Amino acid sequence: MSRLLALAMAAALASPSPATQTLPAADIQREVDLALAQRLREAGSSARIVAISGVRDQSLPAGRAKAEVGAIAGRWPRARAGVPVRLTVDGRAVRTVTAWVETTDVRRVLTYADAANARTAGDALRLAAGDVDMTCCDGSAVADADALRGQRLRRAVRAGAPVLPSDFEPMPDVAERQQVTIEVVRGPVRLTTIGTALADGHIGQTIAVRPDASDSAVVARVIDKKKVSLEE
Structure with a gap:
Protein backbone atom coordinates (compact mmCIF):
# COMPACT_ATOMS: atom_id res chain seq x y z
CA MET A 1 0.00 0.00 0.00
CA SER A 2 2.79 2.42 0.85
CA ARG A 3 4.35 1.82 -2.57
CA LEU A 4 1.08 2.62 -4.36
CA LEU A 5 0.67 5.76 -2.27
CA ALA A 6 4.18 6.91 -3.14
CA LEU A 7 3.53 6.35 -6.84
CA ALA A 8 0.29 8.32 -6.64
CA MET A 9 2.00 11.21 -4.91
CA ALA A 10 4.80 11.24 -7.49
CA ALA A 11 2.26 11.31 -10.32
CA ALA A 12 0.42 14.19 -8.69
CA LEU A 13 3.63 16.18 -8.32
CA ALA A 14 4.60 15.52 -11.96
CA SER A 15 1.25 16.79 -13.29
CA PRO A 16 0.50 20.52 -13.62
CA SER A 17 -1.72 21.86 -10.88
CA PRO A 18 -5.32 22.28 -12.02
CA ALA A 19 -5.39 25.52 -10.02
CA THR A 20 -3.02 27.29 -12.43
CA GLN A 21 -2.67 27.88 -16.14
CA THR A 22 -0.08 29.29 -18.53
CA LEU A 23 -0.85 32.27 -20.75
CA PRO A 24 1.65 32.08 -23.64
CA ALA A 25 3.72 35.14 -24.48
CA ALA A 26 2.60 34.77 -28.10
CA ASP A 27 -1.03 35.29 -27.04
CA ILE A 28 -0.16 38.46 -25.14
CA GLN A 29 1.87 39.81 -28.05
CA ARG A 30 -0.99 39.10 -30.44
CA GLU A 31 -3.40 41.12 -28.28
CA VAL A 32 -0.91 44.01 -28.16
CA ASP A 33 -0.45 43.90 -31.94
CA LEU A 34 -4.20 43.88 -32.62
CA ALA A 35 -4.98 46.68 -30.16
CA LEU A 36 -2.20 49.02 -31.26
CA ALA A 37 -2.76 48.40 -34.97
CA GLN A 38 -6.39 49.40 -34.43
CA ARG A 39 -5.33 52.59 -32.63
CA LEU A 40 -3.01 53.52 -35.49
CA ARG A 41 -5.80 53.02 -38.02
CA GLU A 42 -8.22 55.12 -35.97
CA ALA A 43 -5.63 57.91 -35.73
CA GLY A 44 -5.03 57.82 -39.49
CA SER A 45 -1.34 57.10 -38.89
CA SER A 46 0.87 55.50 -41.54
CA ALA A 47 3.13 54.00 -38.86
CA ARG A 48 3.37 50.22 -38.61
CA ILE A 49 4.45 47.86 -35.85
CA VAL A 50 7.64 45.95 -36.66
CA ALA A 51 8.39 44.12 -33.39
CA ILE A 52 6.93 43.34 -29.96
CA SER A 53 9.24 42.01 -27.26
CA GLY A 54 9.87 41.76 -23.53
CA VAL A 55 6.91 39.48 -22.69
CA ARG A 56 7.29 35.97 -21.23
CA ASP A 57 4.83 33.14 -20.69
CA GLN A 58 2.71 33.98 -17.63
CA SER A 59 1.57 31.55 -14.93
CA LEU A 60 -1.92 32.59 -13.85
CA PRO A 61 -4.68 31.17 -11.66
CA ALA A 62 -7.19 28.94 -13.44
CA GLY A 63 -10.10 30.74 -15.05
CA ARG A 64 -10.89 32.97 -18.02
CA ALA A 65 -7.62 34.81 -18.71
CA LYS A 66 -7.54 38.10 -20.60
CA ALA A 67 -4.81 40.57 -21.64
CA GLU A 68 -5.95 44.21 -21.55
CA VAL A 69 -3.70 46.61 -23.47
CA GLY A 70 -3.26 49.97 -21.72
CA ALA A 71 -2.29 53.42 -22.93
CA ILE A 72 1.27 54.33 -23.93
CA ALA A 73 2.66 57.26 -21.97
CA GLY A 74 4.03 60.22 -23.93
CA ARG A 75 4.24 60.77 -27.66
CA TRP A 76 3.30 57.80 -29.80
CA PRO A 77 3.98 56.36 -32.30
CA ARG A 78 7.70 56.57 -31.59
CA ALA A 79 10.55 54.23 -32.46
CA ARG A 80 10.28 52.20 -29.22
CA ALA A 81 7.75 52.43 -26.44
CA GLY A 82 6.61 50.41 -23.45
CA VAL A 83 2.94 49.49 -23.31
CA PRO A 84 1.37 48.22 -20.07
CA VAL A 85 -0.68 45.02 -20.38
CA ARG A 86 -2.98 44.15 -17.49
CA LEU A 87 -3.59 40.41 -17.06
CA THR A 88 -6.93 39.44 -15.55
CA VAL A 89 -8.56 36.15 -14.64
CA ASP A 90 -12.38 36.09 -14.48
CA GLY A 91 -12.31 39.90 -14.46
CA ARG A 92 -9.88 40.15 -11.52
CA ALA A 93 -6.54 41.86 -12.08
CA VAL A 94 -3.61 39.53 -11.42
CA ARG A 95 -0.59 41.54 -12.62
CA THR A 96 0.62 44.05 -15.17
CA VAL A 97 3.47 43.33 -17.58
CA THR A 98 5.23 45.64 -20.05
CA ALA A 99 5.50 44.85 -23.75
CA TRP A 100 8.07 46.78 -25.77
CA VAL A 101 6.74 47.87 -29.15
CA GLU A 102 8.88 49.06 -32.07
CA THR A 103 7.27 51.04 -34.88
CA THR A 104 8.40 52.68 -38.10
CA ASP A 105 6.86 55.35 -40.30
CA VAL A 106 9.11 56.06 -43.29
CA ARG A 107 7.86 58.94 -45.42
CA ARG A 108 9.19 61.13 -48.24
CA VAL A 109 9.44 64.59 -46.67
CA LEU A 110 11.35 67.86 -46.87
CA THR A 111 14.71 67.65 -45.07
CA TYR A 112 17.58 70.04 -44.39
CA ALA A 113 20.23 69.66 -47.09
CA ASP A 114 22.79 71.30 -44.79
CA ALA A 115 23.17 71.89 -41.08
CA ALA A 116 22.02 75.36 -40.02
CA ASN A 117 22.28 77.55 -36.94
CA ALA A 118 19.48 79.02 -34.90
CA ARG A 119 18.08 82.34 -36.26
CA THR A 120 18.75 81.37 -39.88
CA ALA A 121 15.99 82.77 -42.09
CA GLY A 122 13.63 80.14 -43.48
CA ASP A 123 14.01 81.33 -47.07
CA ALA A 124 17.81 81.09 -46.76
CA LEU A 125 17.77 77.35 -46.01
CA ARG A 126 18.65 74.73 -48.60
CA LEU A 127 16.13 71.88 -48.52
CA ALA A 128 15.87 68.48 -50.22
CA ALA A 129 13.37 65.63 -50.33
CA GLY A 130 14.40 62.58 -48.32
CA ASP A 131 13.06 59.38 -46.76
CA VAL A 132 12.76 59.81 -42.99
CA ASP A 133 11.36 57.57 -40.27
CA MET A 134 8.93 60.06 -38.77
CA THR A 135 8.58 58.14 -35.51
CA CYS A 136 11.60 60.31 -34.63
CA CYS A 137 9.51 63.43 -34.31
CA ASP A 138 6.30 64.95 -33.04
CA GLY A 139 3.99 66.15 -35.81
CA SER A 140 4.20 66.21 -39.57
CA ALA A 141 6.98 67.72 -41.67
CA VAL A 142 6.56 71.05 -43.48
CA ALA A 143 4.96 70.29 -46.84
CA ASP A 144 5.85 73.48 -48.75
CA ALA A 145 9.04 75.53 -48.50
CA ASP A 146 6.99 78.70 -49.17
CA ALA A 147 5.55 78.32 -45.67
CA LEU A 148 8.97 79.24 -44.25
CA ARG A 149 8.93 82.79 -45.59
CA GLY A 150 8.91 85.26 -42.71
CA GLN A 151 10.14 82.51 -40.37
CA ARG A 152 13.52 81.70 -38.85
CA LEU A 153 15.02 78.72 -37.06
CA ARG A 154 14.49 78.73 -33.31
CA ARG A 155 17.24 76.10 -32.84
CA ALA A 156 20.17 74.58 -34.70
CA VAL A 157 19.33 71.73 -37.09
CA ARG A 158 21.37 68.94 -38.66
CA ALA A 159 21.57 67.87 -42.28
CA GLY A 160 19.09 65.14 -43.17
CA ALA A 161 16.63 65.99 -40.38
CA PRO A 162 13.00 66.55 -41.35
CA VAL A 163 11.80 70.16 -41.62
CA LEU A 164 9.27 70.55 -38.80
CA PRO A 165 6.96 73.51 -38.05
CA SER A 166 8.20 73.42 -34.45
CA ASP A 167 11.73 74.25 -35.70
CA PHE A 168 10.61 77.79 -36.57
CA GLU A 169 9.45 81.06 -35.04
CA PRO A 170 8.27 84.30 -36.69
CA MET A 171 11.05 86.56 -37.93
CA PRO A 172 11.16 89.69 -35.70
CA ASP A 173 10.72 93.10 -37.29
CA VAL A 174 14.20 93.89 -36.00
CA ALA A 175 16.72 91.13 -35.37
CA GLU A 176 19.63 91.19 -32.93
CA ARG A 177 22.91 92.33 -34.57
CA GLN A 178 20.96 93.62 -37.56
Whole structure:
Protein backbone atom coordinates (compact mmCIF):
# COMPACT_ATOMS: atom_id res chain seq x y z
CA MET A 1 0.00 0.00 0.00
CA SER A 2 2.79 2.42 0.85
CA ARG A 3 4.35 1.82 -2.57
CA LEU A 4 1.08 2.62 -4.36
CA LEU A 5 0.67 5.76 -2.27
CA ALA A 6 4.18 6.91 -3.14
CA LEU A 7 3.53 6.35 -6.84
CA ALA A 8 0.29 8.32 -6.64
CA MET A 9 2.00 11.21 -4.91
CA ALA A 10 4.80 11.24 -7.49
CA ALA A 11 2.26 11.31 -10.32
CA ALA A 12 0.42 14.19 -8.69
CA LEU A 13 3.63 16.18 -8.32
CA ALA A 14 4.60 15.52 -11.96
CA SER A 15 1.25 16.79 -13.29
CA PRO A 16 0.50 20.52 -13.62
CA SER A 17 -1.72 21.86 -10.88
CA PRO A 18 -5.32 22.28 -12.02
CA ALA A 19 -5.39 25.52 -10.02
CA THR A 20 -3.02 27.29 -12.43
CA GLN A 21 -2.67 27.88 -16.14
CA THR A 22 -0.08 29.29 -18.53
CA LEU A 23 -0.85 32.27 -20.75
CA PRO A 24 1.65 32.08 -23.64
CA ALA A 25 3.72 35.14 -24.48
CA ALA A 26 2.60 34.77 -28.10
CA ASP A 27 -1.03 35.29 -27.04
CA ILE A 28 -0.16 38.46 -25.14
CA GLN A 29 1.87 39.81 -28.05
CA ARG A 30 -0.99 39.10 -30.44
CA GLU A 31 -3.40 41.12 -28.28
CA VAL A 32 -0.91 44.01 -28.16
CA ASP A 33 -0.45 43.90 -31.94
CA LEU A 34 -4.20 43.88 -32.62
CA ALA A 35 -4.98 46.68 -30.16
CA LEU A 36 -2.20 49.02 -31.26
CA ALA A 37 -2.76 48.40 -34.97
CA GLN A 38 -6.39 49.40 -34.43
CA ARG A 39 -5.33 52.59 -32.63
CA LEU A 40 -3.01 53.52 -35.49
CA ARG A 41 -5.80 53.02 -38.02
CA GLU A 42 -8.22 55.12 -35.97
CA ALA A 43 -5.63 57.91 -35.73
CA GLY A 44 -5.03 57.82 -39.49
CA SER A 45 -1.34 57.10 -38.89
CA SER A 46 0.87 55.50 -41.54
CA ALA A 47 3.13 54.00 -38.86
CA ARG A 48 3.37 50.22 -38.61
CA ILE A 49 4.45 47.86 -35.85
CA VAL A 50 7.64 45.95 -36.66
CA ALA A 51 8.39 44.12 -33.39
CA ILE A 52 6.93 43.34 -29.96
CA SER A 53 9.24 42.01 -27.26
CA GLY A 54 9.87 41.76 -23.53
CA VAL A 55 6.91 39.48 -22.69
CA ARG A 56 7.29 35.97 -21.23
CA ASP A 57 4.83 33.14 -20.69
CA GLN A 58 2.71 33.98 -17.63
CA SER A 59 1.57 31.55 -14.93
CA LEU A 60 -1.92 32.59 -13.85
CA PRO A 61 -4.68 31.17 -11.66
CA ALA A 62 -7.19 28.94 -13.44
CA GLY A 63 -10.10 30.74 -15.05
CA ARG A 64 -10.89 32.97 -18.02
CA ALA A 65 -7.62 34.81 -18.71
CA LYS A 66 -7.54 38.10 -20.60
CA ALA A 67 -4.81 40.57 -21.64
CA GLU A 68 -5.95 44.21 -21.55
CA VAL A 69 -3.70 46.61 -23.47
CA GLY A 70 -3.26 49.97 -21.72
CA ALA A 71 -2.29 53.42 -22.93
CA ILE A 72 1.27 54.33 -23.93
CA ALA A 73 2.66 57.26 -21.97
CA GLY A 74 4.03 60.22 -23.93
CA ARG A 75 4.24 60.77 -27.66
CA TRP A 76 3.30 57.80 -29.80
CA PRO A 77 3.98 56.36 -32.30
CA ARG A 78 7.70 56.57 -31.59
CA ALA A 79 10.55 54.23 -32.46
CA ARG A 80 10.28 52.20 -29.22
CA ALA A 81 7.75 52.43 -26.44
CA GLY A 82 6.61 50.41 -23.45
CA VAL A 83 2.94 49.49 -23.31
CA PRO A 84 1.37 48.22 -20.07
CA VAL A 85 -0.68 45.02 -20.38
CA ARG A 86 -2.98 44.15 -17.49
CA LEU A 87 -3.59 40.41 -17.06
CA THR A 88 -6.93 39.44 -15.55
CA VAL A 89 -8.56 36.15 -14.64
CA ASP A 90 -12.38 36.09 -14.48
CA GLY A 91 -12.31 39.90 -14.46
CA ARG A 92 -9.88 40.15 -11.52
CA ALA A 93 -6.54 41.86 -12.08
CA VAL A 94 -3.61 39.53 -11.42
CA ARG A 95 -0.59 41.54 -12.62
CA THR A 96 0.62 44.05 -15.17
CA VAL A 97 3.47 43.33 -17.58
CA THR A 98 5.23 45.64 -20.05
CA ALA A 99 5.50 44.85 -23.75
CA TRP A 100 8.07 46.78 -25.77
CA VAL A 101 6.74 47.87 -29.15
CA GLU A 102 8.88 49.06 -32.07
CA THR A 103 7.27 51.04 -34.88
CA THR A 104 8.40 52.68 -38.10
CA ASP A 105 6.86 55.35 -40.30
CA VAL A 106 9.11 56.06 -43.29
CA ARG A 107 7.86 58.94 -45.42
CA ARG A 108 9.19 61.13 -48.24
CA VAL A 109 9.44 64.59 -46.67
CA LEU A 110 11.35 67.86 -46.87
CA THR A 111 14.71 67.65 -45.07
CA TYR A 112 17.58 70.04 -44.39
CA ALA A 113 20.23 69.66 -47.09
CA ASP A 114 22.79 71.30 -44.79
CA ALA A 115 23.17 71.89 -41.08
CA ALA A 116 22.02 75.36 -40.02
CA ASN A 117 22.28 77.55 -36.94
CA ALA A 118 19.48 79.02 -34.90
CA ARG A 119 18.08 82.34 -36.26
CA THR A 120 18.75 81.37 -39.88
CA ALA A 121 15.99 82.77 -42.09
CA GLY A 122 13.63 80.14 -43.48
CA ASP A 123 14.01 81.33 -47.07
CA ALA A 124 17.81 81.09 -46.76
CA LEU A 125 17.77 77.35 -46.01
CA ARG A 126 18.65 74.73 -48.60
CA LEU A 127 16.13 71.88 -48.52
CA ALA A 128 15.87 68.48 -50.22
CA ALA A 129 13.37 65.63 -50.33
CA GLY A 130 14.40 62.58 -48.32
CA ASP A 131 13.06 59.38 -46.76
CA VAL A 132 12.76 59.81 -42.99
CA ASP A 133 11.36 57.57 -40.27
CA MET A 134 8.93 60.06 -38.77
CA THR A 135 8.58 58.14 -35.51
CA CYS A 136 11.60 60.31 -34.63
CA CYS A 137 9.51 63.43 -34.31
CA ASP A 138 6.30 64.95 -33.04
CA GLY A 139 3.99 66.15 -35.81
CA SER A 140 4.20 66.21 -39.57
CA ALA A 141 6.98 67.72 -41.67
CA VAL A 142 6.56 71.05 -43.48
CA ALA A 143 4.96 70.29 -46.84
CA ASP A 144 5.85 73.48 -48.75
CA ALA A 145 9.04 75.53 -48.50
CA ASP A 146 6.99 78.70 -49.17
CA ALA A 147 5.55 78.32 -45.67
CA LEU A 148 8.97 79.24 -44.25
CA ARG A 149 8.93 82.79 -45.59
CA GLY A 150 8.91 85.26 -42.71
CA GLN A 151 10.14 82.51 -40.37
CA ARG A 152 13.52 81.70 -38.85
CA LEU A 153 15.02 78.72 -37.06
CA ARG A 154 14.49 78.73 -33.31
CA ARG A 155 17.24 76.10 -32.84
CA ALA A 156 20.17 74.58 -34.70
CA VAL A 157 19.33 71.73 -37.09
CA ARG A 158 21.37 68.94 -38.66
CA ALA A 159 21.57 67.87 -42.28
CA GLY A 160 19.09 65.14 -43.17
CA ALA A 161 16.63 65.99 -40.38
CA PRO A 162 13.00 66.55 -41.35
CA VAL A 163 11.80 70.16 -41.62
CA LEU A 164 9.27 70.55 -38.80
CA PRO A 165 6.96 73.51 -38.05
CA SER A 166 8.20 73.42 -34.45
CA ASP A 167 11.73 74.25 -35.70
CA PHE A 168 10.61 77.79 -36.57
CA GLU A 169 9.45 81.06 -35.04
CA PRO A 170 8.27 84.30 -36.69
CA MET A 171 11.05 86.56 -37.93
CA PRO A 172 11.16 89.69 -35.70
CA ASP A 173 10.72 93.10 -37.29
CA VAL A 174 14.20 93.89 -36.00
CA ALA A 175 16.72 91.13 -35.37
CA GLU A 176 19.63 91.19 -32.93
CA ARG A 177 22.91 92.33 -34.57
CA GLN A 178 20.96 93.62 -37.56
CA GLN A 179 21.72 97.01 -39.04
CA VAL A 180 18.78 99.37 -38.48
CA THR A 181 17.75 102.92 -39.31
CA ILE A 182 17.48 105.06 -36.20
CA GLU A 183 15.04 107.97 -36.45
CA VAL A 184 15.28 110.97 -34.15
CA VAL A 185 12.44 113.54 -34.15
CA ARG A 186 12.79 116.81 -32.27
CA GLY A 187 9.94 119.18 -33.06
CA PRO A 188 10.03 119.93 -36.77
CA VAL A 189 13.46 118.37 -37.14
CA ARG A 190 13.71 114.76 -38.26
CA LEU A 191 17.11 113.10 -38.33
CA THR A 192 18.14 109.58 -39.23
CA THR A 193 21.29 107.61 -38.62
CA ILE A 194 22.41 104.01 -38.83
CA GLY A 195 23.04 101.66 -35.93
CA THR A 196 23.01 98.05 -34.76
CA ALA A 197 20.18 96.36 -32.86
CA LEU A 198 21.32 94.69 -29.64
CA ALA A 199 18.18 92.55 -29.26
CA ASP A 200 15.24 91.20 -31.22
CA GLY A 201 12.13 93.37 -31.33
CA HIS A 202 8.67 93.57 -32.84
CA ILE A 203 6.81 96.74 -33.77
CA GLY A 204 5.84 98.61 -30.61
CA GLN A 205 8.55 97.06 -28.43
CA THR A 206 11.56 98.94 -27.09
CA ILE A 207 15.06 97.56 -27.55
CA ALA A 208 18.64 98.66 -27.09
CA VAL A 209 20.48 99.87 -30.20
CA ARG A 210 23.97 101.26 -30.69
CA PRO A 211 24.37 104.09 -33.22
CA ASP A 212 27.39 103.63 -35.48
CA ALA A 213 28.69 107.03 -34.39
CA SER A 214 28.57 106.14 -30.69
CA ASP A 215 30.07 103.59 -28.32
CA SER A 216 27.03 103.75 -26.07
CA ALA A 217 23.67 102.04 -26.47
CA VAL A 218 20.37 103.91 -26.48
CA VAL A 219 16.78 102.75 -26.05
CA ALA A 220 14.60 102.94 -29.15
CA ARG A 221 11.12 101.81 -30.13
CA VAL A 222 10.63 99.53 -33.13
CA ILE A 223 8.39 101.34 -35.61
CA ASP A 224 8.89 99.30 -38.79
CA LYS A 225 11.01 96.53 -40.22
CA LYS A 226 14.69 97.38 -39.64
CA LYS A 227 13.64 100.80 -38.30
CA VAL A 228 13.49 102.26 -34.79
CA SER A 229 12.64 105.62 -33.23
CA LEU A 230 14.80 107.06 -30.48
CA GLU A 231 13.00 107.37 -27.16
CA GLU A 232 13.34 110.97 -25.86
